[in-house]
Amino acid sequence: MYKSEKLALSLKHLIESGFWKANDKLPSLRQQAETSGFSLMTVMNAYQELEAQGLIYSQEKLGYFVTGDARSESNSNSVILNEKIEINSKIFRYLKSIQSEQMVPFGIAFPNSQLLYSAKLMQTLGQRAKHRLSYEQMPSLPPGNFELRKLIAQRYCMQGIPTDPSDIVITSGGLDALNLSLQAMTQPGDYILLQKTIFYGAWQAAEHLGLKVISIPEHEEHGIDLEAFKDAIERYPIKVCLLMLNSHNPIGFTVSDDIKYQLAKLLHERDIYLIEDDVYEELYFDHKKPLSMKYFDQKNLVLHCSSFSKTLGAGFRIGWVYAGKFSEHIQHLQLMSTLSVNSFIQNALVDYLSHRHYEKHLKTLRNTLKRLKNQYYTYLSEHLSEDYQIHYYPSGYFLWITLPEQINGNLIYEQLLEKNISIAPGSLFYQTDNIPHHIRINCSFEINERIQNALDALIQCIYPEAFE
Structure with a gap:
């Protein structure tokens, strides 16, 4: 066990035992180094580990503090500290990958342009x-x-x-x-x-x-x-x-x-x-x-x-x-x-x-999106097993699909790109080290032959048994 891990474990015990209460300030890095005999770098690594666990938080120029109810295990399981975000490069690569006009645009964020620009x-x-x-x-x-x-x-x-x-x-x-x-x-x-x-x-x-x-x-x-x-x-x-x-x-x-x-x-x-x-x-x-x-x-x-x-x-x-x-x-x-x-x-x-032009346009747009979303949901529901959860809500034009845990949404996205079909993998929308098993599809396109073939390819990719 590294020195920083030992120190973090010792400080965690003090927090969980109630020695430090919620929002109490911890000793500064220098004070902790002098008290423990560890180097400043070791103390800093220990504090960062405790912060990643949700036990303490930092405030610029003020130091480190104990989080509220840091002893509650259930809280730490549901509330997550994301201290370092690295997503811009991923989003840039994703947006570049779906730009081709040859791509079936299930992955785009905007509604079908044919429904807009009245x-x-x-x-x-x-x-x-x-x-x-x-x-x-x-x-x-x-x-x-x-x-x-x-x-x-x-x-x-x-x-x-x-x-x-x-x-x-x-x-x-x-x-x-x-x-x-x-x-x-x-x-x-x-x-x-x-x-x-x-x-x-x-x-x-x-x-x-x-x-x-x-x-x-x-x-x-x-x-x-x-x-x-x-x-x-x-x-x-x-x-x-x-x-x-x-x-x-x-x-x-x-x-x-x-x-x-x-x-x-x-x-x-x-x-x-x-x-x-x-x-x-x-x-x-x-x-x-x-x-x-x-x-x-x-x-x-x-x-x-x-x-x-x-x-x-x-x-x-x-x-x-x-x-x-x-x-x-x-x-x-x-x-x-x-x-x-x-x-x-x-x-x-x-x-x-x-x-009144805008209100009339909105009424038509809502009715069209509702019809299309229902069609996509019905078709996908008929061909996917109960292991696939399709989240349907009466608004918008997206369907969020939870895949079985062993299916990697990123791999599905890459496989479909090779077929000129875009989807949005779940990893764009959350931070995780686990396999991302969600995808989002845009349902605002009329189901013609091209869209029908793309939907079938999507189903075949995530559930190969669908058409057997």
């Missing part, structure tokens, strides 16, 4: 293109076109969320809204909380900003595990949570209003901020649009991020954040990066949203 929208763009004032940049500088912000604010008000245009900052898509919000609220080394399985852009942002990630598991019934959430915020100094609660990507669940209310209460008790990724908020199949966490926010702790990219087209890259008191800071960050969002597109969206 005729009325294209007509509006054509009309706007004739006017020089449509390209004027000054009115569209941060926080963005006032009329567009007013229309977005009205949509919040219609859901019972009092909103002023000054609360809204227009961004270059939903991912830009998330990145700017997280950058405005954190410093390198801060602790943030993510769902264990979440859109890879959240992991990328954490890596880019040098953040420590506490992840909590999904709940089979409720979508989010409230007990694990409570454990995490008690044990670690969480600066901000980033959660996806409506039409979750990649799994697909929507968290109930009751669970959202309870989440809001926990956030309010500890004054913890929440960034809500809600880019799929309009793609529900039921009659009522799901509420965002902003509806339950009584202390202005929630930054709500959304986008038109998933409903009108990836090429628009128009998103926004309900930024509240962080509006000025986010605008400053924008001016140092993207400067401003495309003024022509902002003006065209004002014209388009001012009429």
Whole structure:
């Protein structure tokens, strides 16, 4: 056993025996080295091992502290510290691998473009293109076109969320809204909380900003595990949570209003901020649009991020954040990066949203996605055995498939690439050293002969006995 392991074991015993209580500060590295007789490097390695086990946490320039209820074994099994994130290179390679036009696009993140870019929208763009004032940049500088912000604010008000245009900052898509919000609220080394399985852009942002990630598991019934959430915020100094609660990507669940209310209460008790990724908020199949966490926010702790990219087209890259008191800071960050969002597109969206065109388009889009998702689910269910769990939820356009544990989702992805079929392997959405046995497929494409053949190839790849 290495010296650092021996020291870590000794310190772990002191923590679990109650010698140090929750949030007690441990001796500094130098003090511990003097007391134990070990070198600074040995002490640092021991502290890092305890941090990886979730027994202690670090705060920049302050030192190491005992986590809340560090003696609870069940907590450490469900709440995971991801101290070093390395995912950007993996995402880059994945996105490059699925770019070919010959690829069957089950792996892409956007809906089929044939369902977007409505005729009325294209007509509006054509009309706007004739006017020089449509390209004027000054009115569209941060926080963005006032009329567009007013229309977005009205949509919040219609859901019972009092909103002023000054609360809204227009961004270059939903991912830009998330990145700017997280950058405005954190410093390198801060602790943030993510769902264990979440859109890879959240992991990328954490890596880019040098953040420590506490992840909590999904709940089979409720979508989010409230007990694990409570454990995490008690044990670690969480600066901000980033959660996806409506039409979750990649799994697909929507968290109930009751669970959202309870989440809001926990956030309010500890004054913890929440960034809500809600880019799929309009793609529900039921009659009522799901509420965002902003509806339950009584202390202005929630930054709500959304986008038109998933409903009108990836090429628009128009998103926004309900930024509240962080509006000025986010605008400053924008001016140092993207400067401003495309003024022509902002003006065209004002014209388009001012009429009923958008609501009619959304109704058609939801009905089409619902029909297609049901078709894919039915076909896959008929051909896969009970060992394969297909997660179906009434929203969005993804199906998340849990494979038998011995099947490696990464290998399935690579085998299908050779057949010019893309899927999204589960390893893009979570951090694990185990075999990733999940895949996500995009169900927004009409099942013609090409798509049918690709579906059959997918089934054959993950379940060779299907067509015997």
